[in-house]
Amino acid sequence: MLIDDVTVAFGSLRAVDGLTLRIEYGAVRAIIGPNGAGKTTLLDVITGKTRATSGRVVLDRTTDLTRLGEAAISLAGVGRKFQKPSVFEALTLRQNLALALRSPARGALAEMLHRPGRDELDRIERVLEIIGMAGSGEKLAGILSHGQKQWLEIGMLLMREPRVLLLDEPVAGMSDEETSRTVELVLALRAPDRAVVVIEHDMDFVERIADLVTVLDQGRLLVEGGMSAVKSDPRVVDVYLGR
């Protein structure tokens, strides 16, 4: 995916300011930077929640996401997990995963009555395994811990086999043990034809998951590289880590 000279202006403020990033498939990219750097706005532009003032977001060479609406971007293979999990607590894990494949417009009741086919059932089991919840498929999502709900929501995104997976602060509010489990999960999300993009403030977590780290500051690219180089870069220490 190519973020190509993207600017998002809110009045006179440029939340994203002429940013160009090439986001490779088959890898986990972390995006870090101080509050207000434009990280969330960047995800908002990729997913169509916010319109770019200028620039393009190119998926697979031909598709410019900035020309599409949110639903079409999602169908094009872009999945996003927000900080707050939004699973259906009164439904089982399997039902939640099955719902992820359907259009919300049809309503939850119709969806519960829908009988999934063989392929879909197989996919549900595969996803339950990836998120470490094989054997819990018939449990209600409402009884899950905060961390488990986050994993289920990642599972719901995985059901659609996304090309681009965007995670906004996936370990916020998690215990150390849940964070370690999330490291394993994020590493398992890596696939040759998938780009995984993670925004996170927890630097230990970033170090454990990221193939490449991008540091944003004031809507612009500050530094890009491996975590060890980024951590010791004086510009990064100055605007972010040293604070």
Ligand SMILES: Nc1ncnc2c1ncn2[C@@H]1O[C@H](COP(=O)(O)OP(=O)(O)O)[C@@H](O)[C@H]1O
């Ligand atoms: N809808 C909006 N209207 C006006 N300003 C906004 C809006 N969304 C974000 N901003 C501003 O854009 C800048 C970048 O915000 P954001 O993308 O949330 O940064 P980050 O996620 O890196 O903390 C901030 O100065 C923020 O106040």
Ligand SMILES: [Mg+2]
């Ligand atoms: Mg943010």
